[in-house]
Amino acid sequence: MFTVKQLSKMAGVTSRTLRHYDEIGLLKPSRVGDNGYRYYGEESLLRLQQILFYRELDMPLEEIRKIMGRRDFDMLKALEIHKESLGKQMERTKRLLVTVDNTINHLKGKKIMSSKKLFEGFSEEEQEKYALEAEQLYDPETVRESNRKWKAYSAAKKEAILAEGQTIYVDMVAAMPKGAGSREVQAIVERWRKHMDYFWTPNLEQLLDLANGYNDDPKFKANFDKIHPDLAEFMGQAVKVYVEGKK
Amino acid sequence: MFTVKQLSKMAGVTSRTLRHYDEIGLLKPSRVGDNGYRYYGEESLLRLQQILFYRELDMPLEEIRKIMGRRDFDMLKALEIHKESLGKQMERTKRLLVTVDNTINHLKGKKIMSSKKLFEGFSEEEQEKYALEAEQLYDPETVRESNRKWKAYSAAKKEAILAEGQTIYVDMVAAMPKGAGSREVQAIVERWRKHMDYFWTPNLEQLLDLANGYNDDPKFKANFDKIHPDLAEFMGQAVKVYVEGKK
DNA sequence: CTTGACATTAACGTAACGTAAAGGTTTATA
DNA sequence: TATAAACCTTTACGTTACGTTAATGTCAAG
Structure with missing residues (x-):
């Protein structure tokens, strides 16, 4: 276990930086003592190293957090x-x-x-x-391929799951006129969340990131646009309402 | 003459950046039209290139401005x-x-x-x-060596000038108890300014930068510390008063 | 003569910390 | 055992280098 000072000296960053990374949830200490002191374990070293590599390329901390927060981050x-x-x-x-x-x-x-x-x-x-x-962020191929859960399914099951996804999105388009906050739409979001379970079980924050990813990633967005041009953005809004309602 | 857009496209920066550099006096347009439009000439190209090189090394814009503002900037x-x-x-x-x-x-x-x-x-x-x-900023060697005015003096004259400098600093130490704003100290600052004329004639802002440089640069500060440990800081304060009085 | 691509200032927003301030904790040493 | 030095904490405001509207003026082309 390392103290703030020890780790900061090793990595060549200030202790303020470590505190900042804790605040924004980028690098949490392994343990916090009764005195409030932060203690970092060996795992933290590798994680901090990763962060510094990303930072070296001027990547915003927020994006670093997203990438490293991925369930399939390798x-x-x-x-x-x-x-x-x-x-x-x-x-x-x-x-x-x-x-x-x-x-x-x-x-x-x-x-x-x-x-x-x-x-x-x-x-x-x-x-x-x-x-x-x-x-590496929101490429659907990468997401599915690298997922153990997904790999474990039979070919037939995979087909069925993908088909289920389609119907959810089609239903969503049909419900769009009701508004993102409507009972109907929120029910479909609920179905969508259950559906995501086939791939991995995201927490609320990750759920939101995922829905926003539909907007940000061009490949992903292209797929959605085929169903309806406004679907990607609508999903983002609907999930946002959903997540806020759950908290 | 290039417009903001043209230059920004060439250099790979946004027009906002150019406006910012104008604001802080880092890169002023060669000409400003009656319509308020900024026009940049060939000289601006080289200057902007320099700025970008410095920026590449994460140097703060303020420091870039100081370095490039030097009379002996080469x-x-x-x-x-x-x-x-x-x-x-x-x-x-x-x-x-x-x-x-x-x-x-x-x-x-x-x-x-x-x-x-x-x-x-x-x-x-x-x-x-x-x-x-x-x-390159406040190294006295560099400053003197690269200065044409200084080179032109005879060896004897150089001796005399350096000796005069010493007496000024010694007098300054003696006057320190009177306070930075006192008539005595301000008179010595005036002498100091005249003395600087042997090397180059700075404007008021540069004069302040120079005095502050006595604090910031370790080499310079070491020399001052030999005379009196508080001299460097005191000079900064005294010159600040002097400059503010002149404006 | 209008439309679209450009320009302007003004002003508020943001990211990634820096920098006190005010105070508890741990450790070394006298 | 006391006490200072060296650490830690939170709170909170400051800074740099622009990004981002907003509201408005100007220029080139059809």
């Missing part, structure tokens, strides 16, 4: 992806070094640079930086 | 230092990649890692990142 897979991302970062820095050299020669009059060449390496699809990591 | 020299700094960044990333690999093997049970090895590459003298760049 640390080994995450580390492999970090390797790729860090590699991209190195390439970016290399391009910047080239730009520096070019600019030096430009200033010495040995070379002429176009306006846009001056900024080569800075932007250039800057979202691609941690795009890889983010992709 | 773009070529700055670019050379960027090369070094970016090189350090690459080494850091390399170490992180090693840490990723080590952790992977650790998780696979092929290796045992010490707690601190888990965080290798994250901190490790993290201040050194742009220490090089910041050093």
Whole structure:
């Protein structure tokens, strides 16, 4: 068990940072003493390391929390992806070094640079930086494939489950005119929650994240759009009402 | 001449960012039209590029402004230092990649890692990142050496000037009990300002930055401490009063 | 001459902590 | 055993570098 100071020194962060991560639920201490002191165990080390890798790529803490909160979060897979991302970062820095050299020669009059060449390496699809990591987030393939529960079902059962999902979404579309807060819609959300049980059992917060994921992730959204263009957003609202009602 | 949108697209920043840089005086447009539109010329390109290089190393905008506001700011020299700094960044990333690999093997049970090895590459003298760049700021050697005015003096004259500086600081220490706002101290500040003229003629804001630099820069402060432990701080206060009185 | 893409200022919002302030706890040492 | 140094706590306001409306003005093209 490590104290705040010990862990912070090891990882090169301040104790304020650890307290902040506790506050936002990103890294909770393994144990809290009667005196209120935070104590971190070995597991915390690996988790903090992961957080720092994500942070290294300027990923918002909120998103880090979402990714690491996933039921199918795989640390080994995450580390492999970090390797790729860090590699991209190195390439970016290399391009910047080239730009520096070019600019030096430009200033010495040995070379002429176009306006846009001056900024080569800075932007250039800057979202691609941690795009890889983010992709890991709400890709339905990944979600199902990596799930033990799902794998255990027979082929026939899988078919049936997927069909059930379809009817739920179709029913939801039919109920949309009633409004997200209506009894009918909320009943369907209840069915949807039970349905999710086939894959994994999310808590209320994760349930909300999942429904919002329908909006955020393009692949997921595309599937919903096929049923109805407003379904994805409607689901988000309906689940929000549902979750708030449960608390 | 480029519009906000054009420049922002080239450099990969938002127009809000450019407006912000204008606000804080980091990058002013070359010309402002009667309609209030900002127009940026070729010089702005190089300046923005510099800013982005500094920003790449997580340097606060305020510090960037200070460095680039220096009378002896040398773009070529700055670019050379960027090369070094970016090189350090690459080494850091390399170490992180090693840490990723080590952790992977650790998780696979092929290796045992010490707690601190888990965080290798994250901190490790993290201040050194742009220490090089910041050093350029208030290092008296750099300042004097790179100054044309100073170089032009004869050896004897240089001696005399440095001696004059000493008497000013000694007089200042003697006047400290009178208080920073006292007539005596303010008179010495006036002498000090004239004295600075031998090196370069700063405006009021730069004068304040310089005096504060006596506090911030360890090398500079060490020299002052030899005369009196409170001199550096006192100078800052006295000059602050002086500058505020002049405005 | 209108429409759409651009520009402006003003002002409030946010993320990830930094930085006191005011106070309890633990540990080393005299 | 006392007491100081070094740790820990919560509370709360401050800061940086913009993002994000909102309300409005301007310019280029059809």
